[in-house]
Amino acid sequence: MESRRVSAEPAIALPRRPVKIRIRHLVKRFRSLTAIEDVSLDIEEGTFFAIVGPSGCGKTTLLRILGGLDEVTSGEVEIADPAPGRPKYSMVFQGDSIFPWMTVRENAAYGLKMRKAPTAVIDRAVARYLDRTGLTRFSHLYPHQLSGGMRQRVSIARAFANDPEVLLMDEPFSALDEQNRTILQQELLRIWEVDKKTVVFITHSVDEAVTLADKIMVMTASPGRAKTVIDVSLERPRNVLELRNDPRYGKIVYGIWGHLKDEVERARH
Amino acid sequence: MSASDIADIGTAAPAVDVGEEARLRAKRRDRIISVASPLGLLLAWELAAQASLIDVRFFPAPSSIIGTLIDMAKAGELVENVAITLRRIALGFMLGGVPAIGIGIAMGLWRPIRALVDPLIAATYPIPKSSLMPLILLICGLGEMSKIVMVAIGVFYPMAINATAGVLQINQIYLDVGKSYRASRWDTFRTIALPGALPFIMTGVKLGAGLALILIAVAEMVGAKSGIGYMIWSAWETFAVKKMYVGLLVVAVIGFVISLVLNEVERVVIRWKADA
Numbered sequence: 001m002e003s004r005r006v007s008a009e010p011a012i013a014l015p016r017r018p019v020k021i022r023i024r025h026l027v028k029r030f031r032s033l034t035a036i037e038d039v040s041l042d043i044e045e046g047t048f049f050a051i052v053g054p055s056g057c058g059k060t061t062l063l064r065i066l067g068g069l070d071e072v073t074s075g076e077v078e079i080a081d082p083a084p085g086r087p088k089y090s091m092v093f094q095g096d097s098i099f100p101w102m103t104v105r106e107n108a109a110y111g112l113k114m115r116k117a118p119t120a121v122i123d124r125a126v127a128r129y130l131d132r133t134g135l136t137r138f139s140h141l142y143p144h145q146l147s148g149g150m151r152q153r154v155s156i157a158r159a160f161a162n163d164p165e166v167l168l169m170d171e172p173f174s175a176l177d178e179q180n181r182t183i184l185q186q187e188l189l190r191i192w193e194v195d196k197k198t199v200v201f202i203t204h205s206v207d208e209a210v211t212l213a214d215k216i217m218v219m220t221a222s223p224g225r226a227k228t229v230i231d232v233s234l235e236r237p238r239n240v241l242e243l244r245n246d247p248r249y250g251k252i253v254y255g256i257w258g259h260l261k262d263e264v265e266r267a268r269h
Numbered sequence: 270m271s272a273s274d275i276a277d278i279g280t281a282a283p284a285v286d287v288g289e290e291a292r293l294r295a296k297r298r299d300r301i302i303s304v305a306s307p308l309g310l311l312l313a314w315e316l317a318a319q320a321s322l323i324d325v326r327f328f329p330a331p332s333s334i335i336g337t338l339i340d341m342a343k344a345g346e347l348v349e350n351v352a353i354t355l356r357r358i359a360l361g362f363m364l365g366g367v368p369a370i371g372i373g374i375a376m377g378l379w380r381p382i383r384a385l386v387d388p389l390i391a392a393t394y395p396i397p398k399s400s401l402m403p404l405i406l407l408i409c410g411l412g413e414m415s416k417i418v419m420v421a422i423g424v425f426y427p428m429a430i431n432a433t434a435g436v437l438q439i440n441q442i443y444l445d446v447g448k449s450y451r452a453s454r455w456d457t458f459r460t461i462a463l464p465g466a467l468p469f470i471m472t473g474v475k476l477g478a479g480l481a482l483i484l485i486a487v488a489e490m491v492g493a494k495s496g497i498g499y500m501i502w503s504a505w506e507t508f509a510v511k512k513m514y515v516g517l518l519v520v521a522v523i524g525f526v527i528s529l530v531l532n533e534v535e536r537v538v539i540r541w542k543a544d545a
Contacts, residue, residue: 067449091449097442101464101541110460111450144543162450 019080020045020166020198021066026075028061034223035061038075041217041226043198045080050201050209052260053219053227054267059202060094060170062224066200067091067168082165087115089166090159095175098143098154105130105139107154111162129157132191149180153187160191166198174204185211186240193237206256210249211240218259221267228259329511337511338518346500351519354489354496357413358481358527361420366477369428370470374462376429377436390429398423398480399487406492416496419488424477431473435466468542471535478527486520497523 021043028036035058043049051059064070065077067089079088090111098107108130112122130136133153143151152172159167173181189212192199203209209216210232218227232252234243243249311331317323318330325333341347376383402419409415443465447457463470489498501516503509 069445069448087451091446093442093446095442097446099443099446099461099464100543101467101539102460110446113460114447114450114452114456142541144541 017044017046019043020047021080021200022076022078024076026062026065026077027073028058028065028070029073037223037225039219039224039226041229043200043215045198046196048192048196048199048201048212048214050203050213050216051219052203052206052209052216052256053224054221054260054264055204056222056267057219057263058222058224059219063091063168063170063200063202066166079166087111087162087164089168090162090164092152092155092159092167092169092172094171096143096148096151098151098158100143103140103142104135104146104154107143108135108139108157108161110158111164115162125161125163126157129161129191132160132194133157133187147180149176149184152176152184156184156188156191164197166200169199169201171202171204173208181208182240188212189236189238189240206253206260210234210252210256211238211243216256218256218263221263227263230256230259326510329514334511334514334518338515341512341515347515347519350495350497350500351523354485354498355523357416357489357496358420358485360413361417361481361485362424362477364417365421365423365425366428366474369425369473370432370463373429373432373470373473374436374458374466376433377439377466378458378462383433390426394426394430398426398484402488402491405488411492415492416485416488419484420481423480423484424474427476427480428470428473431469431476432466435469436462438469439465464541468539471531471539475528475531475535478531479524482520482524482527 019042021041023039023041026036026039027034039062051062053059061070065072066079069091082088099110102110105126108126109122112125117125127136130139133156135150135153135157138146138150143154146154152175155172159169173184176184185208201209201212213232216230216232218230219225220227230252234246234248234252314323314328315331318325318328318333338347372382372386376386398419401422402415405415405418405422409418439462443461444457447461452460485496486498486501489496490502493499497516497520501513501520504512504516
């Protein structure tokens with residue numbers, strides 16, 4: 001990839017984009033345990049939004065609530081209505097979530113099939129995203145014939161092919177080895193650059209959050225609260241490897257660790 | 270790690286070849302023994318019958334049984350009875366198996382249905398199915414239906430129970446994926462629960478096939494004028510011992526062929542499994 005472009009133009013104050021996801025005073029309790037305590041948040045359209053926090057801080061729960069898999073205890077969570085014919089969101093899960101009994105192609109087509117999209121639309125979207133994730137050659141294989149990295153690519157292709165307005169990603173790369181993770185981060189950025197959907201990306205890796213996101217919310221240890229939201233003013237398109245050599249990158253990572261280390265420490269007790 | 274893997278690492282190439290060859294030779298020897306053992310028994314039986322060491326009224330020589338088999342096949346009665354029995358098994362499988370898969374998966378997916386149906390299955394499961402024959406004859410009469418129902422009841426239980434177990438062992442994440450992609454109830458059933466439970470359902474089908482064969486034989490002995498079971502029973506009534514043996518042989522072959530077919534079906538329907 002070409003070297004990172006240095007932004008020459010002065011920072012222009014962009015008009016605020018419409019809010020895509022609005023969270024107000026979200027509280028989630030499991031019996032007596034409070035997982036999330038009063039989180040309020042606006043995520044603007046087209047933002048790549050990462051959430052980091054110590055394990056058990058409720059970040060996955062927050063995403064599951066956004067994805068309709070868990071209910072709020074109190075508060076409001078709202079994703080703006082999508083354009084007609086498009087789903088609000090698609091989710092990429094942590095770990096193996098593609099169906100072992102479907103081929104790569106059938107897996108990628110799943111969301112569209114559930115929406116009863118016309119065959120031509122399904123074929124076109126699936127072909128496009130299998131191509132972008134480098135899976136075209138493997139489209140007729142079953143998941144057990146693929147490596148872990150490839151399976152996670154299928155999961156990403158499935159989410160993108162569904163053409164949602166919001167992508168919810170729950171530590172999608174956490175089960176991968178570091179090399180695969182780096183490769184998939186770059187691929188995700190490349191795919192995302194095309195139409196810049198709103199993304200909510202959960203991770204426990206500060207590096208990953210800084211590499212990918214425009215904004216990062218740091219959550220406190222249990223119960224999870226929004227500790228701070230940090231802007232990542234690194235220009236795009238980004239090169240995952242070059243970034244690591246960028247002093248600003250190190251500074252942002254260091255800054256986030258400053259917020260996080262007390263929480264990690266607290267989570268241990 | 271197997272012994273041969275250790276040999277791979279620890280010793281020079283020729284030693285590995287020798288080990289490999291010894292293993293192949295042992296495998297070949299085992300296969301020969303497996304084929305030879307039943308043949309040997311038949312041979313001993315034949316010789317003992319020829320030499321009148323055993324009572325041929327009870328244990329007619331295998332060669333004479335084969336002779337009877339050929340006569341019966343030529344007369345057409347054998348093929349006809351086999352066809353009738355197979356038809357009853359097939360129809361019984363459909364009558365019992367299709368609802369078993371539907372109900373079993375529904376029980377696995379939806380708690381209230383499990384709460385509703387589980388006690389009924391638990392309460393009736395221990396009843397020996399063959400003991401229901403008089404009741405079935407009473408309700409369905411002596412026609413085809415009573416035999417088909419007998420088989421259906423037999424296959425229902427193992428298939429329903431295995432279908433439920435199959436759904437319950439499906440990783441929750443797949444159901445979450447379905448929910449998150451807005452799969453309808455029917456789509457959840459069709460695209461997640463059914464394929465996910467299929468390996469277990471196939472086990473149920475195999476168990477059901479074994480039961481079906483037992484039950485159809487019993488049902489035909491008691492309440493039929495056709496089929497392999499009837500053939501065996503009427504052979505006893507007329508003391509046609511060779512015919513009886515032919516019947517037993519044919520039942521064994523049917524069972525064997527069914528299990529071969531089911532293994533093949535299993536291989537095809539769960540080809541997505543890593544170890545299939």
